[in-house]
Amino acid sequence: AGWMMINQGAADAAAEEGVNLVSVGPAFQGDLSSQLEVFENLVAQGAAAIAIAPVDSAGIAPAVNDAMGAGIPVVAVDTGVAGAAVTSFVATDNYAVAKVQGAVAATLIEDGQPIIYVTGNQAQSTGQERMNGFMEAFSAARPNSEILQVPTEWNSQEAQEGVEAILNSRQDIAMVANAWDGGTMGAKAALENLGFGAGDVKLVGFDGAGDAIAAMDDGWVHVDTAQMLYQMGYQGIKAAAAAARGEDVSARIDTGFFLVVPATSGVYKEMVGIE
Numbered sequence: 001a002g003w004m005m006i007n008q009g010a011a012d013a014a015a016e017e018g019v020n021l022v023s024v025g026p027a028f029q030g031d032l033s034s035q036l037e038v039f040e041n042l043v044a045q046g047a048a049a050i051a052i053a054p055v056d057s058a059g060i061a062p063a064v065n066d067a068m069g070a071g072i073p074v075v076a077v078d079t080g081v082a083g084a085a086v087t088s089f090v091a092t093d094n095y096a097v098a099k100v101q102g103a104v105a106a107t108l109i110e111d112g113q114p115i116i117y118v119t120g121n122q123a124q125s126t127g128q129e130r131m132n133g134f135m136e137a138f139s140a141a142r143p144n145s146e147i148l149q150v151p152t153e154w155n156s157q158e159a160q161e162g163v164e165a166i167l168n169s170r171q172d173i174a175m176v177a178n179a180w181d182g183g184t185m186g187a188k189a190a191l192e193n194l195g196f197g198a199g200d201v202k203l204v205g206f207d208g209a210g211d212a213i214a215a216m217d218d219g220w221v222h223v224d225t226a227q228m229l230y231q232m233g234y235q236g237i238k239a240a241a242a243a244a245r246g247e248d249v250s251a252r253i254d255t256g257f258f259l260v261v262p263a264t265s266g267v268y269k270e271m272v273g274i275e
Helices: 002-017 032-044 061-069 094-106 125-141 156-169 181-193 210-217 229-244 265-272
Strands: 050-052 074-077 088-091 115-118 147-150 175-178 202-207 221-227 252-254 257-260
Touching: 002 229, 032 050, 032 061, 050 229, 061 074, 074 229, 088 229, 094 125, 094 175, 094 202, 094 221, 094 257, 115 125, 115 156, 115 181, 125 147, 147 156, 156 181, 175 181, 181 202, 181 210, 181 221, 202 210, 210 221, 210 265, 257 265
Parallel strands: 050 074, 074 088, 088 252, 115 147, 115 175, 175 202, 202 221
Antiparallel strands: 221 257
């Protein structure tokens, strides 16, 4: 669902700029070899600029270096590139926003109550920054609360199974915090499977996905740090088009965030067009 909003922003920016937007992606999520192939084809075809959301921050670097070396501007969207310079990086400040997530999450429980943290892919800067920011702020506020990790590669099935396994062995978990809303929905499914009701265990999300906000309205999710997904696509293509024309582009474009809690969910839904 998130990619639909990013793609809509990209399409709107391309229309405004009068550029031809070619949208291509890997065969399946996380497929580095097919993303490399697609990327290299675009370079070979002489694309004027390339905007990319890397599936592997380091794995994509050699191809990005080749493109930049060939004079093709590269704009990283949503996830950074490790080991290669890009023209611009257009994304949420994941570390800063995750610190807000951790600080607000801490207010939902007492110090000493244990929680689960569902990680994103640690091969990506996004997954690393969200975990680091959350851990730092949450632990500063709740130093005696144990944090049990469920590692995933942005896979909600892995999130659901991992959360269920911990909840089956521990009766004292007060909250499940998630690196992304696929994890939030996986955690909610785990709670429902085990017979928990809305609010029995606090849920904290990251993304502002429509299904997670609906779950908030139903009393399941208590906090969600929303990314401005439309803005990522929009600003990403704006930057790519400007770079293609030879204009100077800011090296880092922060697309911002919105703190969604039950009191602000109505404002957020109106802003991003969620019914």
